[in-house]
Amino acid sequence: MESDGGCSAGGGGDSGVVREKHLFKSKLLESLVQPACSHHHCAFPLNQNELCIWNTETAQPLCLSGHHYSISAVSFGSKTNPLLVCSASCECVIVWNLDECTQKVQKGLTPRGIVIGTLLGMVLHVRFSPDDQQVAVCAGNQIYILSAKTETILAELHGHLAPVTAAEFCTWEKSMLISVSEDRTFKVWDYSTGQLIYQSGVLTAFPLLSLLIDEENKQIITGCAEGQLWIFSLISDHNYRCVTHINLKKEQEKFCNKVRKSGKEIGEGQNTSKLCKTNNIRPEGSVEMSLPILLIEHCEFSVCFHNRENIYSALNTSYLWIGSTTGLLIINLANFELEAFLSYKDYSDLSIRFARSCALTRKAVNGKVLCLITSMFEDMIAVLEVNLAALVRSQQSDFLLCGNKNSLSVIARCSLLTNSPLCKDLKKNMKEPSSKTLGVKSMVKDQPLVFHNKIKSSGYTAAPLMTMFSLNNNQKKKEVSKWKTSCKCKNKEYPLESYPPIKYEKEISVTFKPTPICCIQHSGDGEMLACGLADKTVLIFNSNLTDTCNVFSGHDGALNSVGWSHDKQWLVSASEDRTLRVWSVCNNEPALILGKEKFCKAVRFAQFYFIDAFILLCCGAEFHLLSFHVDTTRDDLNRYKPRSVCKLVQKFTMASTMEITSLSAVNDFYSYIVLTAGSNRALEIFDLNAGCSTAVIPEVHTRSVHQICQNKGSSFSTQQPEAYNLFVTTAAGDGIKLWDLRTLRCERHFEGHSSRCYPCGIAVSPCGRFIASGSDDKCAYIYQMRSSSFSHKLRGHTDSVINVTFSPSSPQLTTATLDGKLQLFLP
Numbered sequence: 001m002e003s004d005g006g007c008s009a010g011g012g013g014d015s016g017v018v019r020e021k022h023l024f025k026s027k028l029l030e031s032l033v034q035p036a037c038s039h040h041h042c043a044f045p046l047n048q049n050e051l052c053i054w055n056t057e058t059a060q061p062l063c064l065s066g067h068h069y070s071i072s073a074v075s076f077g078s079k080t081n082p083l084l085v086c087s088a089s090c091e092c093v094i095v096w097n098l099d100e101c102t103q104k105v106q107k108g109l110t111p112r113g114i115v116i117g118t119l120l121g122m123v124l125h126v127r128f129s130p131d132d133q134q135v136a137v138c139a140g141n142q143i144y145i146l147s148a149k150t151e152t153i154l155a156e157l158h159g160h161l162a163p164v165t166a167a168e169f170c171t172w173e174k175s176m177l178i179s180v181s182e183d184r185t186f187k188v189w190d191y192s193t194g195q196l197i198y199q200s201g202v203l204t205a206f207p208l209l210s211l212l213i214d215e216e217n218k219q220i221i222t223g224c225a226e227g228q229l230w231i232f233s234l235i236s237d238h239n240y241r242c243v244t245h246i247n248l249k250k251e252q253e254k255f256c257n258k259v260r261k262s263g264k265e266i267g268e269g270q271n272t273s274k275l276c277k278t279n280n281i282r283p284e285g286s287v288e289m290s291l292p293i294l295l296i297e298h299c300e301f302s303v304c305f306h307n308r309e310n311i312y313s314a315l316n317t318s319y320l321w322i323g324s325t326t327g328l329l330i331i332n333l334a335n336f337e338l339e340a341f342l343s344y345k346d347y348s349d350l351s352i353r354f355a356r357s358c359a360l361t362r363k364a365v366n367g368k369v370l371c372l373i374t375s376m377f378e379d380m381i382a383v384l385e386v387n388l389a390a391l392v393r394s395q396q397s398d399f400l401l402c403g404n405k406n407s408l409s410v411i412a413r414c415s416l417l418t419n420s421p422l423c424k425d426l427k428k429n430m431k432e433p434s435s436k437t438l439g440v441k442s443m444v445k446d447q448p449l450v451f452h453n454k455i456k457s458s459g460y461t462a463a464p465l466m467t468m469f470s471l472n473n474n475q476k477k478k479e480v481s482k483w484k485t486s487c488k489c490k491n492k493e494y495p496l497e498s499y500p501p502i503k504y505e506k507e508i509s510v511t512f513k514p515t516p517i518c519c520i521q522h523s524g525d526g527e528m529l530a531c532g533l534a535d536k537t538v539l540i541f542n543s544n545l546t547d548t549c550n551v552f553s554g555h556d557g558a559l560n561s562v563g564w565s566h567d568k569q570w571l572v573s574a575s576e577d578r579t580l581r582v583w584s585v586c587n588n589e590p591a592l593i594l595g596k597e598k599f600c601k602a603v604r605f606a607q608f609y610f611i612d613a614f615i616l617l618c619c620g621a622e623f624h625l626l627s628f629h630v631d632t633t634r635d636d637l638n639r640y641k642p643r644s645v646c647k648l649v650q651k652f653t654m655a656s657t658m659e660i661t662s663l664s665a666v667n668d669f670y671s672y673i674v675l676t677a678g679s680n681r682a683l684e685i686f687d688l689n690a691g692c693s694t695a696v697i698p699e700v701h702t703r704s705v706h707q708i709c710q711n712k713g714s715s716f717s718t719q720q721p722e723a724y725n726l727f728v729t730t731a732a733g734d735g736i737k738l739w740d741l742r743t744l745r746c747e748r749h750f751e752g753h754s755s756r757c758y759p760c761g762i763a764v765s766p767c768g769r770f771i772a773s774g775s776d777d778k779c780a781y782i783y784q785m786r787s788s789s790f791s792h793k794l795r796g797h798t799d800s801v802i803n804v805t806f807s808p809s810s811p812q813l814t815t816a817t818l819d820g821k822l823q824l825f826l827p
Contacts, residue, residue: 017391018342022054023351024061024381028374031072032209032294034125035359035372035381036085038076041098042359042372043085044381045071051087053098054383056370064101066094066113073123077132077148084148086116086135088126093117093137095148116146117153122163129169136177136191138164143179145191155191159199166211170234172218180222182207186232188240198240204228212296214333216318217789219243223293223322229331233752233789243751243789244336244735248291248322248329251338254699295323297360298333299369299388321369323358325376330392334788335737335746340395342386344373351375352382364388407742408685408694410710410724412670421625421650421691422610422672494717494809496767500782501806501813501825502792508545510820511535516558517803517816519761523564524668524715526809528585530571531816532559538573538583543807545814545824552583554590563607566667570630572615574606580617582644584632591630592644605663610670614649618660623676625649625688652686654678655696664708664727668715673741675727677705683729685741697744701731706759714766714808723768730755730762736773738785752790753781758818761803765811772813774801780815780825794825 026046035044046052046063048070053062069089077084083098094113101111117137125138134154137144143157143164162182170176175192184207188198206226213220218234229246298320319339322329327343345353355373371384416423510517510531519532528549529541538552538559557576564571570591571583578599582592599619606617615626631643654660657678665674672689681704683697710727713719725741728750736750753760753775760774771783780794780801799819806813813825 017387017394018347018350019385020350020382021056021385022059022383024052024054024383025379026381027379028356028381032124033071033357033374034073034075035357035374036074036076037359037361037370037372038083039080039361039363039365040370041076041083041085042370042383043074043076043087044359044372044374045074045087046381049089051085051096053085053101056383056385062098062102062105064096064111064113066115067092073126073138075126075128075135077128078130079132084128084132086126086128086148087113088117088120088123088137090122091119093120093123093126093135093146095135114149114151116148116151117144118151120144124163125166127167127169130171134169134191136167136169138167138179140164141181143167143177143189143191145177155194157189157191157194157196159187159196160185162207165207165209166222168211168213168220170213171215173234178211178213178220180208180211184208184224186211186220186222200232200240203230210293210296210323212298212320214298214318217333217787219789221296221320223296225290225292227291227293227324229293229296229322231336235789237793238752238789241752244749246331246336248293248324248338251331252329252341255338255341291324291326293322293324294355295321295358295360297321297323297362299360299362299364321360323355323360323371323373325354325356328358328360328371328386330388334748336749336788337746340392342391350382350384352378352380408673408687408725409721410666410671410673410741411721412672412689414689417689419691420689422614422688424627424649492716494714494766495811496717496769498767498811499827500765500770500792501811501827502782502794503826504794504796505824505826506545507796507821507823508541510539510822514799514819516818517820517822518559519561520803520805520814520816520822521562521564522805522807522814523568524566524808525568526714526716526807526812528564528568529805529814529822530562530564531822532562532573533820534558536575536577538562538571540571540585541822543809543812543814545822550585550588552581552588552590554581554593555579557602560603561605561607563667565608566612570608570612572606572608574603574617576602578602578619580606580615582615582628582630584630587632591632592628592646594626594646601659604660607663607665608667609665609674611667615646616663616665616674618663618676620659621657621678622651622653623660623663623674624651650691652688652693654684655682655693656680657682661704661706662708662729664710666710666712666724668712675708675710677708677729679704681705681731683708683739685744695744697739700729701734701737703731703734705729705731707762709762709764711764711768713768716809717766717768719768726768728762728764728771730760730773732756732759736762736771736783738771748785748788750783750788750790752783753777753779758800758802760801761805761816763804763806763813765806766808770806772804772806772815774804774815776800778817780804780813782813794823797821797823 040056042054049067051064067089069091071087071089073088075086085096092115096113104111120139123139127136135146135148141160145155160181164179164181167179175190177189177191180186184202185200204224206224208224210223220232223229227248231243232240318333320331329341330339332339352375354376356376358373361370367389369386374381516534521530531539536555540550555575560574562573573581578596580594581590584591601620604618609616617624628646654676657680659679660676662677672687674686677683683700685695687694728738730736733756737746738748740747753773754777757776763772773781778797781790782792783790797817799817801815803816811827815823
């Protein structure tokens with residue numbers, strides 16, 4: 001070890017992202033060493049058998065002697081008063097009280113710790129319990145639970161087949177301990193009885209090195225020596241299921257592509273090509289590097305991103321620190337995507353380029369995090385100060401709104417442009433949407449897109465601020481059928497704080513023989529339910545599934561979609577037979593038919609749009625904007641002459657795709673935005689006021705999106721205006737993703753349901769708090785908008801659940817199965 005404690009001040013990087021506060025030079029073990037950080041303290045072995053505690057506030061090291069052999073693991077206690085630290089070597093395990101040690105040093109005395117274990121073997125990891133009363137010591141293939149006050153072995157846990165590399169106490173389950181090992185499995189223990197509760201299978205071909213228990217989401221996160229992360233649920237009825245698996249190398253490559261497209265230079269003189277090399281994206285002829293996950297830690301912080309127009313978004317979420325040999329990576333725990341990374345070799349002021357081990361403080365202090373790293377090739381230990389906000393902001397700001405320089409909004413905020421496709425062929429008696437109708441105080445002139453001065457936090461189901469819908473209960477009797485008159489609109493608001501509908505109420509079969517229910521949708525008043533079947537028919541039920549109100553037949557192929565009009569008087573259906581039909585709820589005959597001669601491929605989706613002024617449909621790689629007029633009056637002399645008319649306003653082509661797989665737009669209030677997803681796995685946003693595409697999100701899922709579902713609310717509930725910019729997408733085998741239209745970013749990734757054999761539908765509740773999903777394991781799943789893991793699993797179905805829908809008027813969920821059964825669930 002070099003003199004004066006081996007300390008030297010490092011130079012600060014001019015980027016303000018990372019600064020080397022001190023550098024210690026000392027002999028290190030050749031194997032991995034577990035250092036530790038806590039608030040304003042760092043602990044690490046110095047000169048092999050001496051424990052060094054460095055205080056960042058006083059910048060003075062405290063050296064503690066007591067070990068005769070090299071220290072291999074160090075850990076701080078969970079509490080700060082008193083602050084305890086445990087150090088372990090092959091001959092003993094010692095617990096130190098830092099306050100007492102500091103006082104003794106000031107008095108000129110030699111501080112002593114409490115020996116709590118002796119001759120346990122080579123220790124790779126130590127960890128205090130949440131109350132600092134026990135210490136878990138991982139020595140060889142065993143785990144010892146020791147008392148933190150006396151030399152007492154409380155439990156010995158046997159079962160791993162290779163050295164145990166990490167162990168963590170569960171904070172919400174008493175006596176639960178989780179461990180990972182080089183045998184590539186994790187185990188869950190009840191250490192009070194010494195019993196093994198759960199043992200995983202072999203996860204990978206590489207040793208598991210690190211472990212973290214996420215208390216907020218009740219999950220465990222483990223990483224291996226080859227850059228793979230696994231997240232498992234610890235919720236009691238989830239049976240330790242795998243929530244997600246993250247390949248950090250692929251995430252780095254995606255991140256590099258984003259930076260390359262934005263043209264952002266990261267770090268100190270770091271260009272795109274350098275960034276790719278840093279991320280192990282191999283140029284031709286290079287050698288691929290491994291990415292061992294040495295550390296997993298979490299840190300919560302708030303960052304504001306600014307762009308050129310001073311648009312900002314305040315993000316408050318949980319992030320994962322991933323420590324590797326080459327640097328630190330930040331994973332967003334909500335969407336499991338890489339947010340930023342710090343490469344040691346990209347900062348010339350840092351003395352260590354490759355780390356052998358690392359430690360981080362759990363919480364940021366003044367927006368900065370302490371990082372302790374040991375060198376892989378030299379006898380050096382460095383204390384770094386990382387400005388987390390500056391790191392994320394420097395790498396995200398230029399492509400946060402990539403492709404969406406001007407923030408979009410689902411709610412129409414300006415008047416129709418004179419050359420807008422939505423102005424064409426509108427009825428003369430239809431008034432142009434005024435600024436009052438659109439819900440804005442001021443108008444934006446001559447702007448092709450929808451603008452905001454600021455992007456506020458979406459609020460995700462916060463208290464309602466405005467009314468988006470208005471009920472119309474004064475319908476003329478002659479326009480309403482007999483069965484419709486018996487189902488009057490309920491003059492009550494949707495209960496925003498109600499429990500999700502998870503209680504099984506009833507089940508019916510829609511046909512005599514098993515028939516897949518291809519699509520279902522509630523009417524806007526919540527009284528009726530339309531079902532499109534594979535047997536070419538459309539059935540109308542009342543919402544409580546007690547009666548079949550109508551049957552529409554005439555299609556020659558399976559139904560692809562059904563949709564209600566805003567006034568609940570019309571129903572549009574699209575089929576594999578390349579036709580579209582508009583039905584009157586008062587009549588069994590179609591009021592309008594668009595035949596096969598108009599479409600070269602099957603009509604995948606159709607809906608009413610712009611408060612029933614238009615019809616949207618997608619066919620092939622295009623979607624059509626149609627104006628229409630339906631006439632149900634009878635003329636005995638010309639009874640076979642069609643009186644309804646439909647006219648094509650404009651076609652819109654989705655770029656670089658063979659087929660549009662899903663389409664979504666709002667009909668219940670004025671909106672210019674249409675969302676489309678294609679077979680190329682991309683999602684494209686169209687502004688029909690400007691009549692053009694405004695943004696493209698590539699690689700939305702690993703497979704083609706089969707449904708887009710917007711947070712549309714209903715006539716019975718109101719949400720914050722910003723909440724209507726949220727929408728969800730789903731793809732077979734890739735879960736559900738929540739997106740924000742203002743930033744075009746994935747805000748959360750929902751996993752847990754099984755969707756590998758069939759495309760399973762999704763729905764958002766009118767209150768915006770819940771997401772329902774079908775599944776091919778004969779269950780339906782309900783997620784809370786703020787949690788990535790499902791909260792309820794609805795069992796009892798007889799086949800795969802392929803469609804789900806919420807009632808817009810009451811907390812009610814209806815599910816549809818592959819064998820033609822509808823199930824009703826209530827709170």
